[in-house]
Amino acid sequence: MPPAPSREREATAATHRPVLVDEAVELLAPERGGLFVDCTVGLGGHAAALLARGPSARLLGIDRDPSALALAAERLAPFGERVRLVRARFSELGEHVAAGEVDGGICADLGVSSLQLDSAERGFSLQREGPLDMRMGGAEGAAGATGGAEGAVTGGGEESAFDLVNFYPEDELRRIFSEYGEERQARRIAQTIGAARRERPVETTRELRELVYRSKGGRRKEGRIDSATRVFQALRIAVNRELVELERLLGEATRLMAREGRLVVISYHSLEDRLVKHRLRSLATPSRDPVTGRPRDEERVMELLTRRSVRPTEVEVLVNPRARSARLRAAVRLPWNAQ
Numbered sequence: 001m002p003p004a005p006s007r008e009r010e011a012t013a014a015t016h017r018p019v020l021v022d023e024a025v026e027l028l029a030p031e032r033g034g035l036f037v038d039c040t041v042g043l044g045g046h047a048a049a050l051l052a053r054g055p056s057a058r059l060l061g062i063d064r065d066p067s068a069l070a071l072a073a074e075r076l077a078p079f080g081e082r083v084r085l086v087r088a089r090f091s092e093l094g095e096h097v098a099a100g101e102v103d104g105g106i107c108a109d110l111g112v113s114s115l116q117l118d119s120a121e122r123g124f125s126l127q128r129e130g131p132l133d134m135r136m137g138g139a140e141g142a143a144g145a146t147g148g149a150e151g152a153v154t155g156g157g158e159e160s161a162f163d164l165v166n167f168y169p170e171d172e173l174r175r176i177f178s179e180y181g182e183e184r185q186a187r188r189i190a191q192t193i194g195a196a197r198r199e200r201p202v203e204t205t206r207e208l209r210e211l212v213y214r215s216k217g218g219r220r221k222e223g224r225i226d227s228a229t230r231v232f233q234a235l236r237i238a239v240n241r242e243l244v245e246l247e248r249l250l251g252e253a254t255r256l257m258a259r260e261g262r263l264v265v266i267s268y269h270s271l272e273d274r275l276v277k278h279r280l281r282s283l284a285t286p287s288r289d290p291v292t293g294r295p296r297d298e299e300r301v302m303e304l305l306t307r308r309s310v311r312p313t314e315v316e317v318l319v320n321p322r323a324r325s326a327r328l329r330a331a332v333r334l335p336w337n338a339q
């Protein structure tokens with residue numbers, strides 16, 4: 001039996017606002033019917049909107065987080081047999097659908113959910129004191145069916161933020177803060193952490209936050225953001241191998257989609273968005289014939305549906321500040337290279 005969602009979780013689900021939902025559903029065009037994959041089904045916001053607009057659309061919903069899947073199962077129950085939920089990482093999508101099977105489209109709304117951010121005990125939030133965890137798949141061991149979902153994900157055994165902060169060499173921490181957080185004080189922060197953990201382990205989000213402030217001469221704000229934001233973002237990306245996950249998904253998506261399948265990706269920081277932008281551009285750009293100079297159009301795998309990224313409106317950001325950094329990019333699978 002799936003774990004019953006707690007009241008706190010239900011409240012999060014009730015107030016959860018999916019980001020750029022109208023834009024994403026419009027681009028996915030579920031009224032065409034077919035199989036859609038929501039790679040980050042989360043609390044089911046995008047999935048519900050997609051299924052409501054496409055009465056003959058079917059949905060495979062994937063998430064690595066069993067608590068999210070339990071809520072998605074409840075929210076998507078009215079769609080009955082049209083929905084299948086699987087606990088997996090989206091880099092493993094090829095194990096759940098066959099090549100060319102996804103004739104509707106693939107959607108990925110990257111990053112963490114409000115459920116994860118709002119749960120202090122998950123350790124994602126720098127505003128709430130909690131253990132240094134940050135594993136999206138949770139802390140428990142390899143799990144079987146959860147929340148009405150099938151599949152298994154290795155949860156236990158994955159390194160948590162605690163492991164990284166306390167056991168990674170200082171130089172590796174510096175690299176993580178600098179590469180994934182674009183943090184200019186990366187070296188100093190890694191050194192401060194190194195000195196602190198020689199005394200005793202760094203255990204909580206608050207302790208880590210204070211160490212970052214100390215490295216920055218007590219400065220708690222940088223412009224409008226908290227000065228520890230970049231370090232927290234970097235650790236989360238490293239713990240969950242977010243960029244590797246995204247690269248694998250982008251590498252597999254075209255193989256798994258049938259002609260006319262649509263790919264929609266919403267990202268929340270520049271590292272992700274850059275990856276999506278470059279990958280989609282390269283799939284949409286043919287090489288040129290060296291003699292005639294003409295583009296070899298038959299080589300193109302996708303056509304861009306968004307020339308520039310789509311951003312949330314001011315009204316959406318006002319209502320849902322978490323939408324602030326969102327960027328959506330989309331493309332459609334071209335007929336000629338389809339499986």
Ligand SMILES: C[S@@+](CC[C@H](N)C(=O)[O-])C[C@H]1O[C@@H](n2cnc3c(N)ncnc32)[C@H](O)[C@@H]1O
Pocket residue numbers: 016017018019039040041042043044045046047062063064065068088089090091109110111112113114136137245
């Ligand atoms: C921003 S939330 C998605 C919210 C969802 N679109 C909704 O409307 O409720 C991102 C979700 O993706 C999941 N996730 C992130 N990376 C993942 C990965 N590599 N594989 C599977 N799920 C992932 C997280 O656990 C989280 O639940």
